[in-house]
Amino acid sequence: MLTASLLTVGSLLATLLLTGSFRRYALSRSLIDIPNARSSHEVPTPRGGGLALVIVALLALGVLLALGDISTPVFLALGGAGLVVAIVGFLDDHAHVPARWRLLGHFLAAGWGLYWLGGLPEIVLWQQEVDLGVAGHLIAAVFLVWLLNLYNFMDGINGVASIELVTVALGGLVVAGVAGTWDAGLLLAVLIGSGLGFLVWNFPHARIFMGDACSGFIGLVLGLIAVWQGALQPELFMAWVILLGTFLVDATLTLLRRIVRGEAFYEAHRSHAYQFASRHYASHTPVSLAVGLINLAWLTPMAVLAVTSSLPVLLILVVAWLPLGLLAVWFRAGAAESF
Template identity: 50%
Template sequence: MLWIAVATVFALAVILTGYLRQYALKKSIIDIPNERSSHTVPTPRGGGVAIVVAFLLSLLVLSGTLQGWWYLVALLGGGALCAVVGFLDDHGHIAARWRLIAHFACAAWVLAWMPQLPPLLWAGHEIDLGIAGYVLAAFYFVWMLNLYNFMDGIDGIASVQAITICLLGGALLWQIGALEIATLSFLLAAAVGGFLVWNFPPARIFMGDAGSGFLGLMIGALGLFAAVAQPALLWAWSILMGVFIVDATFTLFRRLLRGDKVYEAHRSHAYQYASREVGGHRPVTLAVLAINLLWLGPWAFAAALGYMDPALCLLIAYLPLLALALRFHAGKRETA
């Protein structure tokens, strides 16, 4: 039954993305390359709506079968609001302050439906953060939402990242018996996989803010849901998100220290410098896939299954990513 649902969501996303591409071409919803772009060919955008529709429809179909009904309410409400804000921004422009308010509203919705926050696992002890935990979780969701937007800058990278996180994270959840959250992870991977058919380098359509922000929120929420099932999974999920977390965070702080307007578009992430250095998007996207599968995946499993202290696993997993961020000049001021 699960694999039939996964195949159906994948096929629906493929079909919807093709339709959205035709719609974007007809309505001239096109990304035109400029000096801050990582692409050189005008390309339709907004294909991420297919991910949103395919995944949220799958949630509605599942609504009568899952015991954890609050998962569905949290994801449906928060995801729909996030996607609408991104869609409006794709079709015009919403001021940064209003987008930020909407993002915190999405976070608040998801948190409001959670029966509890998971404790923080530290040095073998579970720490209840209380009200501070909800504040931190809200900022975590907003950062995940925005970092996914920041990192959706070359063909296929955001899709490959989401698919590997959801498949590896879903496998961990399945192994510990958290089958419902695992199912949600696999369905999200299927929706993104259908979009990737059109987005793999060279991309025929871009995701757009509606898709990237939605993915950031959904992946962040699934990570927190996973930690409710087992606290160590929050560390494992953070390890799996390492490529995006390290590049986006390092770049943001470097630009903040320099006094840049961080809400303005730029192309100074490590992955963007890397794509220019190697002369294409595909090698970098495939490198991210390899890092996730061969490096971060094993450390995530070690953290989740108790082979090593989770915090130590994360530190070891992140150190080479920090080295790569430095090697590829993450956050360095762009030269003409």
């Protein structure tokens, strides 16, 4: 507990200070997001501050490896894949990278991470473990690429991406404690601290944006942690999928509705449920706080249930996600935008 507390505080302070440095860098290089019709912000704001979080997390992985708290394959999986995605995002933040090259980098990163983790482990869908073999590894790669991209899509209002990181990581710690698997505990403590450190700069009013380098990094790392934990105990993978439900449900439902309507779903838009909600309440704050509350008060208990009860895990997932789907529909996720 002492080590975890020190890592949390240290990561918070390091990210807090580094983010300030990156803000000055962004201002000096005119790396500014200018609001437009697709934006959820009204004030020009520097971007790319999330690189501080990426640097702290990567350095922490090295420290944890040196201390023997994570294995070399885990270090190579999370550190290597995360670094590739961060570099692709950094280049895209500075000069637009064509979508096909971004996607290639994302799949290479996902494949690298899965290789070192041994691919998708056996998972529990109903009441028994299932090995999906090669198909499972391919599905896992698509899942990871979708997760890192949707995390970028969902990073659209003040504080929401950091609050998602902090509360999902907290939920992961609770689930790990219940399951008795502490392998990722110290890394999660680092992510919580770093998320809080960046949150100071991004909430309730954004003085700098996270940027693609960080949002993609977080999405991929959380997905790889889910795969890593699933290899330790099969129910844990689905528990992590439950924990990530707020972002997964909104982004996936939005994407599907845009595809059905025949829209160019790959273009920038602001038709996610959380974006409609922030306009409805004329504020980002209640929406971002609601995401954190849902994660802690609803999804975390459901994830705990997934690893402790004899109920089918897939049934628990459906029950956990159903209210999220209804809420997303209520706030018109994927509906046509009006300007």
